[in-house]
Amino acid sequence: MSSLADRLEQVGDYRWRILRDERLGMRTDVVVYASKEILVHIAKDKSLEQAANVATLPGIVGPSLAMPDIHQGYGFPIGGVAATDWEYGVVSPGGVGFDINCGVRLVRLNLRREDVQPRIRDLVGEIFHAVPCGTGGKGHIDITNKQLEHVLAEGAGWMTRNGYGQERDTECTEAGGALPGADPDAVSERAKERGRPQIGTLGSGNHFLEVQFVQQVADEEAATAFGINEGQIVVLIHSGSRGLGHQVCTDYLQQMGAAMKKYNITVPDRQLACVPVQSPEGKSYLAGMRAAANFAWANRQGITHFLRQAIAKVFGKGAQASVIYDVCHNIAKQESHLVEGRKREVLVHRKGATRAFPAGHREVPQDYRRIGQPVFIPGSMGTASWVLAGQPGAMEETFGTTCHGAGRLLSRTAAQKGKDYRSVLRGLEEAGIHVKSETKAGILEEIPEAYKDVDAVVEVVHRAGIARKVARLAPMGVIKG
């Protein structure tokens, strides 16, 4: 049980606050977005302590924010958001995480549920074969060291220009699938060695690819703009920067200890290590982080390419797969936000949180600009996922950010306890969900009971005016590491 839980005070509908406590070194308040029911879960682990630790970061602007899917991470809570001053604040690699630009891409197919249901086994089998999980090392894309440099600088665009997709794919990707200011030289040789054979692979843990159908449309106008309607098939891809991003974070954390002494910074948890944004170390980390983010977009682009091949194999060349959008949920980005009526340049750390810019924002693609940025919230294996659209409340309160998933309740070992692999699979089959996984643990750890109810999480951000419901997606086929 969190010792900070009894300090929570309700400050509005679905909004709770822990006031700044100087004895804890907090420089600002913690604000949590949650219903009373979700709050009970949040108070069970260390997420509130971690959100309070984030509030100690030098140069933090506005409150340390916690989304309704918040759960205990390492250093930052997962579902945590913190903006720091671009000139005087710090950057914390822990505020991004090891899986830099872990994110979600949603692809719509010109197929309907009734077309796919009778062939779901074939489709899942083909995708499983075409999109490797990478547990055994390498994927299907061979690139040279020189080509990898281009991937790191140009992201998903390099992939589409080299036969792994269509130009429109990058137009419908956050930041166009490449962050400016990425420097391949800020990525170690080790990170490049780890990542080079892994491009176009899913990974394991909570990463997955899911064939879904649109079960229910909540906002007709937005769904039409996103090109989806009830009964339509979509594919959700959840993956990140693989070993390359993990090594970039590992490398920079190794350097942070000495750098923090130099800048006289202390933090309550070593995993919160940080340096001034404008220091040589901070600039170098951001240049490397952006390159890793670009690698992640290239990775999801590679996965999309192989997905299209698998779809064509099962349903012929007439089957089209179009990217709706692609969002990252582990990132630090330079953005302009109004804070207490004043425009400020900040670095927004989103650790398990998704950008959710509203209608009219210039970074929302033209096709969606009158609706708001598409946001995708994957549920757990076998449960629903959601398509949302960014709302003005996000710009006013959360640095243009919303939740990223259902949020775990049970540890991986607790999830596996007393569960039998075959009966879990049978249960999913009976619910009409065909699953193919590289490992048995991959299935048992991600059982629906291990997560919060995604509908309840989405309800909070919808009612809080941060992101609104557009459509609920139900799973038919799952590919896992």
Added chain:
Amino acid sequence: MEEPFEILEHTADVGFRVRGASAAELFENAARALVSFTQEDRSGATERVVELRGDDYESLLVNWLSEVLYLVDSGEFRPHRFQVERISPYQLRARMIGEAGPAQWRLIVKAVTYHQIEVKEEGGRWEATVYLDV
């Protein structure tokens, strides 16, 4: 034989507590705990020597496990036996026995974290706690 490590619960990730009769044995057992996330292959007899530095035992342990993780995940080398030949809070020299080539992960470990990391010694018994990002 009882493993000298136990897997710990954590909402999002996974950790282990490891023991040893000396700092060297503690570090050897921690590396064994890490490679227990792969399908273990004890066939190779190739040797590899590494020398690493750290600011204290905790950062040295993170650096050591990150080294093993890099070798495994890059497909460069899959070690199955570890001998720490020299160790202080600031540096270690170790010999790994294994084989060149990629390992098969049971659960891909992304990274070794500093989250709640602790290395302690009491009456000649060494113990450490480490959390991994998976």
